[in-house]
Amino acid sequence: MRRIPVLATVLAAWTLAGPVVAPAQAVAPTPKPSGAASPSGPLLSITVDDGRTAVAAGDELTYRVTVRNLGTAKVAGIKVSQSLPSGLALISADRGGKARDGAVNWAVDLKVGEESTFTTKARVGETPKDLLRLATVACASAKDGVKPLVCATHSDLLPAGAVVPATKGAGTSWLWYAGAAVALLVLGAAAFVLVRRYRQRRVVPAHARSATERADSPDRMAGAVSAD
Structure with missing residues (x-):
């Protein structure tokens, strides 16, 4: 299950590696003949x-x-x-x-x-x-x-061109960052829950093992007596 946190990290990196929309700049190209x-x-x-x-x-x-x-x-x-x-x-x-x-x-x-x-x-x-x-x-x-x-x-x-593209670009950029942050949090939480459940299922506490061994001891002894 070590693959789970690795997978979550890869997915988060992929999410953040998307294109970032920068505000448009009011620069006109140099006229060429x-x-x-x-x-x-x-x-x-x-x-x-x-x-x-x-x-x-x-x-x-x-x-x-x-x-x-x-x-x-x-x-x-x-x-x-x-x-x-x-x-x-x-x-x-x-x-x-x-x-x-x-x-x-x-x-x-x-x-x-x-x-x-x-x-x-x-x-x-x-x-x-x-x-x-x-x-x-x-x-x-x-x-x-x-x-x-x-x-x-x-x-x-024109004035409309100088204002509208910059506003759209900034809004899109903030929304993209917010979405990436939410996706990262969700992936991290999911990975944490899965890893914890896996460990709870596989790892048996020491006191539980002792109790189990004690419970099994009479059975083993009875088996030994019957065999004799």
Whole structure:
């Protein structure tokens, strides 16, 4: 029965070794350029960033969209666009950018290895209470192209996103620890009870053995006399 406490210890260790949910951190990933190549089209890369990771209503943001020609030939008439999601109001756009259909649009020519940057200023308005991030998408397409050749995104954490994940993570973590502690106590108590019962059944007290021997002595003597 030495296996019982060992088994209880193994089960308790397994219970405590489960994943611990840590509170989410309000950290936005660093924007990286994305590129797309086509056998019959240009090779471009694009990035979009506002230099921030979190925003709130009333904040004024400055976005920079950068497009680069990674190909081996000049590309003319590139269409560049940046989306204006709900809750983001355009203030201004440089280089003749025009807002239409929920996006700011530009046109540019790029030589081999050349890049061009476009800037927009926008203000954060009221957003849905359950919206966690405010995201914008920048795309570049070839002249007369329907589908974009390359796109990039950038998102900023909203107040709802900064509060809700941390609260959920902390609550889940505390519940997990509490459940593990209860499971450990139950396993320990069960092992203790089983070991005690086993010992009570197997171990006979010394005074009990003496009484038993005394009770058996007349029988043994009687047996000896009958045999004679």
